[in-house]
Amino acid sequence: MNKLLNSTSINGIIQVIVSLFWVLHFGELLYQYHYTDILFYFMYPNWTLVLFILMGLIGALIGLSVFLKKRKIKNGYFLLIGLFVFGLIIDLIVVS
Numbered sequence: 001m002n003k004l005l006n007s008t009s010i011n012g013i014i015q016v017i018v019s020l021f022w023v024l025h026f027g028e029l030l031y032q033y034h035y036t037d038i039l040f041y042f043m044y045p046n047w048t049l050v051l052f053i054l055m056g057l058i059g060a061l062i063g064l065s066v067f068l069k070k071r072k073i074k075n076g077y078f079l080l081i082g083l084f085v086f087g088l089i090i091d092l093i094v095v096s
Contacts, residue, residue, distance in 0.1 A: 012067025
């Protein structure tokens with residue numbers, strides 16, 4: 001079990017999947033804002049959505065570098081969590 005948790009391929013794939021879900025969520029939200037007739041109570045500005053999509057793509061690149069063993073697992077997770085915390089801070093600033 002411990003060997004499985006320390007596998008760079010498993011952890012890299014997990015990081016890529018989480019980042020791509022991040023991209024998918026905000027990409028779908030950007031699409032719904034512009035091309036559907038859904039009425040939203042609150043809408044993020046376009047620049048934040050594009051920034052979140054770019055941060056998700058950077059997170060996928062970090063996961064890919066962990067998968068290819070160019071970056072350590074712990075360092076990859078720290079960078080990924082840092083990106084998500086940065087996104088959360090931007091989200092809180094925009095909402096307030």
